[in-house]
Amino acid sequence: xxxxxxxxxxxxxxxxxxxxxxxxxxxxxxxxxxxxxxxxxxxxxxxxxxxxxxxxxxxxxxxxxxxxxxxxxxxxxxxxxxxxxxxxxxxxxxxxxxxxxxxxxxxxxxxxxxxxxxxxxxxxxxxxxxxxxxxxxxxxxxxxxxxxxxxxxxxxxxxxxxxxxxxxxxxxxxxxxxxxxxxxxxxxxxxxxxxxxxxxxxxxxxxxxxxxxxxxxxxxxxxxxxxxxxxxxxxxxxxxxxxxxxxxxxxxxxxxxxxxxxxxxxxxxxxxxxxxxxxxxxxxxxxxxxxxxxxxxxxxxxxxxxxxxxx
Amino acid sequence: xxxxxxxxxxxxxxxxxxxxxxxxxxxxxxxxxxxxxxxxxxxxxxxxxxxxxxxxxxxxxxxxxxxxxxxxxxxxxxxxxxxxxxxxxxxxxxxxxxxxxxxxxxxxxxxxxxxxxxxxxxxxxxxxxxxxxxxxxxxxxxxxxxxxxxxxxxxxxxxxxxxxxxxxxxxxxxxxxxxxxxxxxxxxxxxxxxxxxxxxxxxxxxxxxxxxxxxxxxxxxxxxxxxxxxx
Numbered sequence: 001x002x003x004x005x006x007x008x009x010x011x012x013x014x015x016x017x018x019x020x021x022x023x024x025x026x027x028x029x030x031x032x033x034x035x036x037x038x039x040x041x042x043x044x045x046x047x048x049x050x051x052x053x054x055x056x057x058x059x060x061x062x063x064x065x066x067x068x069x070x071x072x073x074x075x076x077x078x079x080x081x082x083x084x085x086x087x088x089x090x091x092x093x094x095x096x097x098x099x100x101x102x103x104x105x106x107x108x109x110x111x112x113x114x115x116x117x118x119x120x121x122x123x124x125x126x127x128x129x130x131x132x133x134x135x136x137x138x139x140x141x142x143x144x145x146x147x148x149x150x151x152x153x154x155x156x157x158x159x160x161x162x163x164x165x166x167x168x169x170x171x172x173x174x175x176x177x178x179x180x181x182x183x184x185x186x187x188x189x190x191x192x193x194x195x196x197x198x199x200x201x202x203x204x205x206x207x208x209x210x211x212x213x214x215x216x217x218x219x220x221x222x223x224x225x226x227x228x229x230x231x232x233x234x235x236x237x238x239x240x241x242x243x244x245x246x247x248x249x250x251x252x253x254x255x256x257x258x259x260x261x262x263x264x265x266x267x268x269x270x271x272x273x274x275x276x277x278x279x280x281x282x283x284x285x286x287x288x289x290x291x292x293x294x295x296x297x298x299x300x301x302x303x304x305x306x307x308x309x310x311x
Numbered sequence: 312x313x314x315x316x317x318x319x320x321x322x323x324x325x326x327x328x329x330x331x332x333x334x335x336x337x338x339x340x341x342x343x344x345x346x347x348x349x350x351x352x353x354x355x356x357x358x359x360x361x362x363x364x365x366x367x368x369x370x371x372x373x374x375x376x377x378x379x380x381x382x383x384x385x386x387x388x389x390x391x392x393x394x395x396x397x398x399x400x401x402x403x404x405x406x407x408x409x410x411x412x413x414x415x416x417x418x419x420x421x422x423x424x425x426x427x428x429x430x431x432x433x434x435x436x437x438x439x440x441x442x443x444x445x446x447x448x449x450x451x452x453x454x455x456x457x458x459x460x461x462x463x464x465x466x467x468x469x470x471x472x473x474x475x476x477x478x479x480x481x482x483x484x485x486x487x488x489x490x491x492x493x494x495x496x497x498x499x500x501x502x503x504x505x506x507x508x509x510x511x512x513x514x515x516x517x518x519x520x521x522x523x524x525x526x527x528x529x530x531x532x533x534x535x536x537x538x539x540x541x542x
Contacts, residue, residue: 180417183406183410183413183414184414186403186405186406187403187406187410187411187414189405190402190403190404190405190406191401191402191403191404193365193397193401194397194401194402194403194454194457195403196384196385196386196389197363197385197386197389197394197395197401198386198389198414198415198418198457198461199386199389199390199418199419199461200386200414200418201384201386202386254405
């Protein structure tokens, strides 16, 4: 297999699967695949912090919600144009991630985790309390999927846009993973002392990592808001930040594709469990605990070990 | 006379009621090979930690080429030419050997020298292996390679041969001998024979203070040093 083909085989496989899903014309399946791609972007972006820097953030719900509310508010306050709202959502998430990073990333480990949680909850409280502006606990609905250049009136037509965004995000994040900056991030996560004693400023690179991570989380948030054409403050709650954490761990945070695999399993389990019973969170919790306790290194870690045993 | 590159003035570091470094004033010169010895708890590693910026002194100042660098962050100290290694090798375990050295060389703007350096330190055959999978001795050499790639003016080595076999110790010393003669090396070490063979100057620390400072042959016969350390 050629080197170029080996590098793009994963994204090509996902695109083929996504296009195949479109041809089924099954609205529910198309909706699920949209959700998978949005969560895959969210988990891949989260894994910049978890997989490279080895930090746990409970603040990514803030960036996700910033993207979503950026779309919703700009549609409400300015002449509605989906493309402008979409860009505004991403920029808002990027700005907030730099701001939060600047304040929190001088601290590490548990302090960073708790500070990001605090910022997520501050944002959540702001969304609830500033009712006139954000719609309070009702949120904002009726977000248009119409731009001067295009419109996506149905879930099926919007699916093409999600697929395009997913493909671009996937390629960009993979380029980051394989570039010098990916090596720098992994080095920083491995050994901060050595990192400093090579002349690199750890705080500067942590902020850069959080900015990239927050921006792509914001992208996931904008796509999520446009999928449902509505936002509610629940998406800013800190437990939403635990979802990409679980996805990354499920798939294997040490692998680039780990979060994507984790997102597929997560969407699959939550959907199946929700259909089974009203106690789906309990079922989900048991399955995740079993997977995490029994499958160290995630599903890709298990596959790698099996492959090494076999050959 | 050789030029002064690094000087400490009355450095003090306390941990609670214990004074680890008690007013150390010492000067290192260009191209020197210095052995820093002393019993456990003498303050050798703490002194290295203070100079490199890993710890902040409670008192005193540090000058590098005449400029006060006491309050500079470690990464800034590296950029002016002061680097160090650790007792337990500090490498990037999830990266390959090549990527480890490349990261160091990139910051120093010397990426062209990576392959040459790997070859010089007999690391080229393991260049593609993740550092986590290296034997301990090779990990120590890798850390040295990273320090060399950053092209330091002063290199502080904290027990570079601890835990190594005699053969591996010889390898480390051989690699150190390839350093540019204008680069200054300060080595904390417990292997006295190794220090006396390598260093042109030996500094002995005891209870946080400099007990003796001189040529190896002078230190070997110093009665105070024999009493507290050499026996």
